[in-house]
Amino acid sequence: MYYNKFSAYLKKKYGTKVYKLPLNLPITCPNRDGSIENGGCIFCGGEGAGFENLSNCLSIKEQLGLNSRYIGKNYSADKFIAYFQNYTNTYLSLEDFKGYIYEALDDNIVALYISTRPDCVKDSYLEFLREVKTRRGVDIIIELGLQTVNYHTLEFLKRGHSLAQFIDSVLAIKLYGLESCAHYILDIPLDSMIDVVEGAKIISALGVDQVKCHSLYILKDTVLGSMYQSGEFSPISLGEYIDRVVAFLEHLSPSIVIQRLLGRAPKERTLFCNWGMSWWKIHDLIEERMEARGSYQGSKFDYLNGSALKGLEAEI
Secondary structure (H helix, E strand, O other): OOOOEHHHHHHHHHOOOEEEEEEOOOOOOOOOEOOOOEOOOOOOOOOOOOOOOOOOOOOHHHHHHHHHHHHHHHHOOOEEEEEEOOOOOOOOOHHHHHHHHHHHOOOOEEEEEEEEOHHHOOHHHHHHHHHHHHHHOOEEEEEEEEEOOOHHHHHHOOOOOOHHHHHHHHHHHHHOOOEEEEEEEOOOOOOOHHHHHHHHHHHHHOOOOEEEEEOOOEEOOOHHHHHHHOOOOOOOOHHHHHHHHHHHHHHOOOOOEEEEOOOOOOHHHEEEOHHHOOHHHHHHHHHHHHHHHOOOOOOOOOOOOOHHHOOOOOOO
């Protein structure tokens, strides 16, 4: 296996097929409502990341029921992850947050995955989640939108948070006995290969548990979309993206689980997505490149634990 695949991790951990059930809360983001900024990140559309989500007018129980019946029937699954996916799922009052979490707990739910921003992770919410994990026996993973470790690029993307806030949130999540997942965009043109490799190193050094890699899609009616249409912004080539993915994986700790290597968006909403190719074809090209190089996840994971002292023995 070229990298630590999410599907294999789930099968090994839970002993059966496990699928994510996306949940859509009636919430927003501090980067959209004026708390930090108006309009959100330059790549974010009005629907956030919820292209395939059910309406947030439905209750959590209704969304879980509809999705689990569909996926269970089509993929022979009976264990699921409740995935709070869209917008910033800790950007609401603690009491409201507790209500949604409690509603998602069911006998067939083995884990809660909660997507949020690094600047919206607070001790009181983590303490509550630790209690849920302990009392209900479910795994809890906080998915953090990092996207890049280059602070100039964070500013360009109008992320509204810093690298320091990401580091702080990961350390807090670990302190409360929970797990973290970093979202990372590997093909931002402002970033170089050095940024990509450094991102893998920082994520590994922090002990992040999972990574979700994204390829940058460009949506209609967004700031980035306008820049793309006016010629101010051009995506990198597919070949360079593959090179970046391979380098990222090579420098990443082999213990980190990879949820995915590409992003996806509906064709009717995009101006650019995955170089006009299917995601699985690009995935195959990535694995072909790794095979040709004889590389695998962690093949260059040799930079921690006093790396400069390798080969030296302490004098007695």
